[in-house]
Amino acid sequence: AQSVTQLDSQVPVFEEAPVELRCNYSSSVSVYLFWYVQYPNQGLQLLLKYLSGSTLVKGINGFEAEFNKSQTSFHLRKPSVHISDTAEYFCAVTLYSSASKIIFGSGTRLSIRP
Amino acid sequence: DGGITQSPKYLFRKEGQNVTLSCEQNLNHDAMYWYRQDPGQGLRLIYYSQIVNDFQKGDIAEGYSVSREKKESFPLTVTSAQKNPTAFYLCASSTGQSSGNTIYFGEGSWLTVV
Numbered sequence: 001a002q003s004v005t006q007l008d009s010q011v012p013v014f015e016e017a018p019v020e021l022r023c024n025y026s027s028s029v030s031v032y033l034f035w036y037v038q039y040p041n042q043g044l045q046l047l048l049k050y051l052s053g054s055t056l057v058k059g060i061n062g063f064e065a066e067f068n069k070s071q072t073s074f075h076l077r078k079p080s081v082h083i084s085d086t087a088e089y090f091c092a093v094t095l096y097s098s099a100s101k102i103i104f105g106s107g108t109r110l111s112i113r114p
Numbered sequence: 115d116g117g118i119t120q121s122p123k124y125l126f127r128k129e130g131q132n133v134t135l136s137c138e139q140n141l142n143h144d145a146m147y148w149y150r151q152d153p154g155q156g157l158r159l160i161y162y163s164q165i166v167n168d169f170q171k172g173d174i175a176e177g178y179s180v181s182r183e184k185k186e187s188f189p190l191t192v193t194s195a196q197k198n199p200t201a202f203y204l205c206a207s208s209t210g211q212s213s214g215n216t217i218y219f220g221e222g223s224w225l226t227v228v
Contacts (some may be wrong), residue, residue, distance in 0.1 A: 009154065034216075043118075043204055043219030044157075058224040090156065102147075102217060 004091050006105035013081055014113050021076040023065075031093040033074040035065055038088045038107075039113045047089070050074065057073040063084065086112045089106030118220035120205050124223050127192070127199065135190045135223045137205035145210030146188035150174060151202040160203075163188055164210050182192070182197050192225060200227050 007022040018086050025031060036044040048059025055067040065076045074091060091105040118139045127133045139146065145164045149157040159172030163182040181226025183189055188207075192199045205220040 036219075041222070042226075043120075043206075043221045044217075045219065046216050049216065102159070104157040107156060 001104050002029075002031065002093060002095065002101075004105040006089075006091055006108045008108050009106065010109045010111065012111045012113060015083055016080045018079050019077065019081050019085075019110065021089050021091075021110065023076065023102055023105060025072050025074065025091075025093050027072075027093065029094070029095055031095055032095070033065075033067060034092040035059065035063070035074070035076050036090045036092060036104075037061075038090065040087075044090060047076070061101050079108070082110050083112050083114065085110060092110045116202055116228075118205055118207055120203075120220035120223050123221065123223060125223060126228050127225060128228060130194045132191055132193050133225065135192070135203055135225070137188045137190065137220060139186055139188075139205075139218075139220075141207055141209045141218060142185070143207035143209055144185070145208045146182070146190070147206040147208075148172075148178070148180065148190045149204040149206065151222075153205060157204065160190065167228075199224060199225055 005024045007112050013019045034049045035047040037047050038044045041044045048057045049064050050057045050067045057063045088107045088109050090107050093103050095101045121136045148160040151157050160173050160178050161180040163169035166185050169182050179191045182191040203223045206217045208215045208217045
């Protein structure tokens with residue numbers, strides 16, 4: 001069975017500091033990887049995704065993530081955060097073989113301190 | 115603008131009542147999904163539909179029902195059999211043709227049992 005683990009439920013950082021949100025997955029088959037962001041009382045929107053090719057993926061709002069197959073990780077990073085990055089971030093995977101099988105992590109709440 | 119519209123944004127339900135949450139998309143997507151979101155638990159799949167007049171149960175379908183009579187509409191009924199319905203409900207859609215495709219989310223609906 002596939003699973004997604006977000007190791008930190010909450011991550012507090014100071015404004016303009018770097019941040020890394022961790023995501024590990026478990027799957028016996030090939031997967032695609034996604035990061036979504038959810039602002040308060042809103043739906044989720046796509047930050048970035050890894051389908052193939054370069055393992056370093058750049059997304060919106062200055063975020064990037066690196067796919068590490070050997071460590072089964074897809075950590076999200078930003079070199080300098082802003083107050084507006086305060087949100088919940090979800091890692092997700094889909095199977096190559098099934099478009100309907102989307103597995104979300106439990107989310108990481110990023111809070112930015114001025 | 116293209117997107118997914120959920121209504122109502124806030125809904126209150128009395129014990130024993132059925133309520134229906136609306137979801138409409140104008141993205142011409144084949145696949146539509148309903149997720150439930152509870153604090154600290156991420157998103158859990160209730161039902162999904164890959165084509166008109168067809169739908170499948172997700173991980174937590176008990177106490178819920180759906181229909182897919184039109185491509186653009188996928189309403190969710192929360193029945194009185196759902197013992198703990200208070201949650202944030204998210205509708206989503208995708209082209210469904212590849213598991214690497216992005217899922218697009220609506221703004222969500224809050225359901226509270228009073």
